[in-house]
Amino acid sequence: MDLIRGRVAVDLLPHLRRAHDHIDRHYRAALDLDQLAAVAGVSKFHFARSFEAAYGETPIRYLTRRRIERAQDLLRVANLTVTEVCMAVGFASLGSFSSRFTRLVGESPTAYRDRWAARGGPHVPGCYLFMRGVLDPSGTAGPKGAI
Known part of the structure; x- marks a missing residue:
């Protein structure tokens, strides 16, 4: 090998x-x-x-790119906040998510979401994604006991 x-x-x-x-x-x-x-x-x-x-690419770079690709999907079609998307795709920090997203995509997650929202496409309500088990609501709330 x-x-x-x-x-x-x-x-x-x-x-x-x-x-x-x-x-x-x-x-x-x-x-x-x-x-x-x-x-x-x-x-x-x-x-x-x-x-x-x-x-x-390195395994960690591939993992990051995969998470950002999934975040792009969610930002385009789901009615979720950037923080909810960040946590749903496996990032622990909104700052690191935003900086990596901006570096890979060329615009901030908020600008990306807003640009796609302006096109008027249908959005899946976030509550539906949580209800159907597509997203784990406990992963978007932060650590237990955190305020």
């Missing part, structure tokens, strides 16, 4: 794909490099190098 000049050994690809798919399914969860490497069944440093060689 050696890396050869930016290429990944063929027998490692299914392991990397397992971790890639895990990120896609569990992007809302607090994932770290150790967990993802365990899913792939390799050491975290080998995993990080191999994942980047195979997919062109």
Whole structure:
């Protein structure tokens, strides 16, 4: 399972794909490099190098991009606040969410949502998303006991 000049050994690809798919399914969860490497069944440093060689970005950068893509979907179609979207896609901090969103998308989450809202498309009420289990309302309220 050696890396050869930016290429990944063929027998490692299914392991990397397992971790890639895990990120896609569990992007809302607090994932770290150790967990993802365990899913792939390799050491975290080998995993990080191999994942980047195979997919062109680090596992954490892919996770962040996946979260931002999902946030874009929610900001376009759901009647949710930016904070609710931030928490729903797995960010713990509104500041880090906003700065990463702006860096990747080119505009703030609020500007993005407002631009799409101006087009007049239908919006799914946030309460419906919570009621149907699409979003976890406990994840948008912050830590227990927080005011």
